[in-house]
Amino acid sequence: MQQSQSATPVPTEPPAKFKDQLPIENTVRVRNLIKKYEMGTSEVQALRGVNFEIQRGEYISIMGPSGSGKSTLFNMIGGLDKPTEGRVYIDEVDIAQLDAYELAWLRCRKIGYIFQSFNLIPVMTALENVSLPMIFAGMTADDSRDRAVEKLSLVELGDRVQHKPLELSGGQQQRVAIARSLANDPAIVLADEPTGNLDTKTGLVIIDLLKRLNSEEGITIITATHDTKMLDVSDRIFHMADGKVDRTEARNEIDLQVGKLDGEEVG
Numbered sequence: 563m564q565q566s567q568s569a570t571p572v573p574t575e576p577p578a579k580f581k582d583q584l585p586i587e588n589t590v591r592v593r594n595l596i597k598k599y600e601m602g603t604s605e606v607q608a609l610r611g612v613n614f615e616i617q618r619g620e621y622i623s624i625m626g627p628s629g630s631g632k633s634t635l636f637n638m639i640g641g642l643d644k645p646t647e648g649r650v651y652i653d654e655v656d657i658a659q660l661d662a663y664e665l666a667w668l669r670c671r672k673i674g675y676i677f678q679s680f681n682l683i684p685v686m687t688a689l690e691n692v693s694l695p696m697i698f699a700g701m702t703a704d705d706s707r708d709r710a711v712e713k714l715s716l717v718e719l720g721d722r723v724q725h726k727p728l729e730l731s732g733g734q735q736q737r738v739a740i741a742r743s744l745a746n747d748p749a750i751v752l753a754d755e756p757t758g759n760l761d762t763k764t765g766l767v768i769i770d771l772l773k774r775l776n777s778e779e780g781i782t783i784i785t786a787t788h789d790t791k792m793l794d795v796s797d798r799i800f801h802m803a804d805g806k807v808d809r810t811e812a813r814n815e816i817d818l819q820v821g822k823l824d825g826e827e828v829g
Contacts, residue, residue: 577664579655580672586653589750589782590616590639595648597634597805608634609645610805618749621776621783623792626802633754635802636786640675640752641668652750670699674743674781678755680735682727688714688738689723695745713741717771733764740771744781751775753785762791769795 597609608631616622624632637643638650641657649656652672660668669675682691689710696706714723717737727735736756743751753772757765773795776783785792793799799811 577667579664580653587617588615589618589653591651591654593649595638595650596646597638598646608805612807614800614807616782616784619780619782620797621773621795623796623799624784624786624802625788625799630802631805632786632802636752636754639784640673641665670695671746672749674748674751676739676743676751676753676756678758680727680739682735682738684727687724687726688719691738692742692745695742699746713744716744717741732760733767736760736768737771748781750782750784753783755787756785757789765789766791
């Protein structure tokens with residue numbers, strides 16, 4: 563597959579804002595985030611002043627009912643939408659100040675995305691789906707193919723590289739989507755309801771896989787989810803309600819809750 567000469571290439575070198583940085587503890591920092599939408603003659607405020615920090619290598623779950631603002635917040639962190647007010651910092655860089663060229667680098671190389679509906683291209687094989695972001699990033703066809711096989715093997719699909727999405731189960735399709743999110747070795751993976759279209763058993767496999775990537779590869783995982791099974795693997799959970807982070811639970815608090823649910827004596 564050849565890259566179109568008219569296409570704007572993704573930068574191969576980090577923008578100056580991201581170059582030569584010292585190690586930064588907070589890989590994501592959100593300050594006073596507000597998002598408003600115009601719905602006809604009325605205004606809907608999806609986010610109402612959100613503040614938090616996420617440390618490098620954390621596994622974070624953003625939980626809340628439909629309409630709580632978690633998907634909107636997810637899109638703000640990923641640079642997929644812009645806030646009405648407030649700031650999102652990735653490695654202390656205000657992403658609202660990035661131009662189109664710099665934002666393309668961020669989306670392609672700094673952040674990987676996983677979606678509930680998989681978003682795979684149905685006419686492409688697993689190998690081609692995973693190779694595509696690498697080709698957009700300027701990698702040669704041969705190199706992208708080799709790395710795609712490596713990423714598919716990482717998610718235990720090395721024997722399914724030539725299968726198209728409709729030839730795969732839902733869990734296998736989600737694993738292809740995870741491999742694709744890792745294509746350009748991102749520091750952060752954003753997973754929007756990654757188990758939402760899967761049965762309980764398959765959902766657990768995907769959760770375990772994400773946790774393994776977090777633990778072994780050091781990738782910061784941020785999920786927007788309804789799935790309470792995320793409790794077992796999350797370092798912290800941000801509970802959202804009415805466009806705000808209503809409360810935050812840390813690992814020790816989560817362990818206490820899981821113990822109570824299992825009928826164990828706590829304290």
